Amino acid sequence: MSLLVVGTVAFDDIETPFGKAGKIVGGAATYICYSAAFFSRDIKLVSVIGDDFPMNEIKKLQIKGVNTEGLQIKQGEKSFYWSGCYHADLNSRDTLDTQLNVLATFDPIVPDAYKNSEFVMLGNLTPTLQLRVLDQLNTQPILVVLDTMNFWMSEEFINDLKKVLSRIDVLTINDEEARLLSGQHSLVKAAKIIHTLGPKFIIIKKGEHGALLFHDHQVFFAPALPLEEVFDPTGAGDTFAGGFIGHIAKTRDISFDNMKRAVIIGSAMASFCVEQFGIRCLESLNETQIEARVQQFIDLVQFDIELIA
C-alpha cells in the first residue's frame, strides 16, 4: 500500500470574509498527506522547501507516517509562498502574491526507496515535473492519480500536460478546468473528450456542488455536504484527492465500485478541511469523526424505490 505523493509544501497567507489566517502551512502535498494519512501509513513525500520552513511541521508529518526522505530542504532559500483573498461567496478568489522561491528550480528526485511505489498521487505542479517523477519509477504503479489546474492548459504548457495525461489513470480536475481542457460546456461531453487524452477515470470537482466520477459509460455523483458555514476552501481539492488515493491505497482495489467509495471518503475529508483555516481541522481529526461524516453522506443521498420493471 505504498503511496508516493508529489506536490508543493508551502506557506499560504489566506484572507476570507471570516478573517485572516496569517502565514500558515499549506501546499498541495501537505493537504494530500494529512488527508491520506488517515487511511495509509506508508506515504512517501517528494517535495521541496526552504530553510524557513518550521522543522516541527515536518515532524508532524513524520508522526502521521509520512516518509520525508524525498523532501528537499534548500539551505539559504525560501519556501513557496502564496497569498490570496476569497470573495464573499467563497467561490472565487484573487491571488495577491505568488513567490515561487524554491519551486522555481525544483527538480523532483525520487529516492530509491520510493521507486516501486504502488500508488502515485501527482499533486498540482508543472506537468514536466510530474513527468520527471513518473520517469524515475522502476515499476508501473497500480494507479496514478493526477491533479492539475487551468494554468497548465495555456498554449505554453498544454503539450506537456497532454504528455503526462497520456500516462496516468485518474485525473482530478474542477468543472471550469474540464470545460477549458475539452472545449465542451457539458461535463458529460467534457469527460468523454478527456478520456481520449488518456485517463480511464475522470473526477470532475464542482466545489459546493459535489463531484462526478466518470469511467467509460459509467457515472457516479457524490454531493458536497451542505454546511452551515464554509470557512476557508483552500486545500479542499487536495484534501479530497488525499482521501481518495488514501482509501484506494489502503484497500488496493481499483474497481469502479471502490472508486465510488473513495470519492465519498474524499468528499467527507474535504468537508472537514473547509471548516477551519488551512490544515487545522485535519490535524485534530480522528477516525470516529470521519466515520460519522461518511454516515452523513450516506444519509444525505440514500433512498429506496421499488421499480416494477
Next chain:
Amino acid sequence: MSLLVVGTVAFDDIETPFGKAGKIVGGAATYICYSAAFFSRDIKLVSVIGDDFPMNEIKKLQIKGVNTEGLQIKQGEKSFYWSGCYHADLNSRDTLDTQLNVLATFDPIVPDAYKNSEFVMLGNLTPTLQLRVLDQLNTQPILVVLDTMNFWMSEEFINDLKKVLSRIDVLTINDEEARLLSGQHSLVKAAKIIHTLGPKFIIIKKGEHGALLFHDHQVFFAPALPLEEVFDPTGAGDTFAGGFIGHIAKTRDISFDNMKRAVIIGSAMASFCVEQFGIRCLESLNETQIEARVQQFIDLVQFDIELIA
C-alpha cells in the same frame, strides 16, 4: 388521491442557443399536470385561458386524466404569453415580452367537486391568488405544496407571500430565491429561516446541480442527471413539482422517506423535460422510460461503504 393543481396555462415563445420554439403551449400548471398525470389519474385543474387557446390542447390534458372544470375560458380575451431567450450556458435568460392578458383579472374559482382535494399543488402565481384557492377548500388537504419566485419577494408582495407560506406544508424554491427570501447565503441556514415562516418541508432546487430536501434536522440531496445536452430548461421546475406531488398523491404517504422518493421522481421527470422544447418530451413519454430514468438516478448515487463504528 385527488390532486388540485393551480397555476398558469399559457403560451411561451422560447429561444435557446439550439433554436427557436415559436409560440408553444406552456405555463406552470400545464407542466405540473403533464408530469403528475403519470402517477395520479385524478387531477383537478384551476386556471384561466383566453379563446385563442387551442381546444385540442385542452383535450390532450383531459385524455391524461385532468379534470378541466376549473379551467376558465375567457371569450374575447387572450391567454397569458411569455417570451424569453436563454443565454449560452442555459443558466440565465432574458424575458423579451410578458403579456398578462387573462391573468391580469384572474379570479381562481374552485368548483365544488374540487373542494375536498387531498393534495394541492399551488404553482407559481400571485400569492393572493394562491391564498384565494386555499380559502375556498372545505377540508384541510393532506399536503399543500407551493412554488413561487423572486418576483413575489419584493416589498410589494412579501407580506402576501408570507401569509400563504404560513399555510402550506412544502415549499419548492430555487437556490437564489431561497437566499433572497432568507437573507442567508448558506442554503442550510436559509432552509432553517424559511422553516420558521411555515413550511415543514423545503425543497431548494439548484438546476443542473440537483435539489435539496430539508425537514427539521434532516436533509436529503438528489442530483440532476448529468446530460450531454440540455435543450430547453423551461418548465423543468414545474415538471419536478408535478412528479413530486404526483408520486405523493399516488402513494398517500407524506413520510420523509417517501418525500425522498418523490424528489428523485421529480428530478427524473425534470430530466426529460429539458431534452426538448416545451412539453414535447412529456407528451410522448411512457412509464418504462420513467422507470429506466429512475434506475439511472439509483446508479448515479448508489454506493456501499462498511463502517466500523
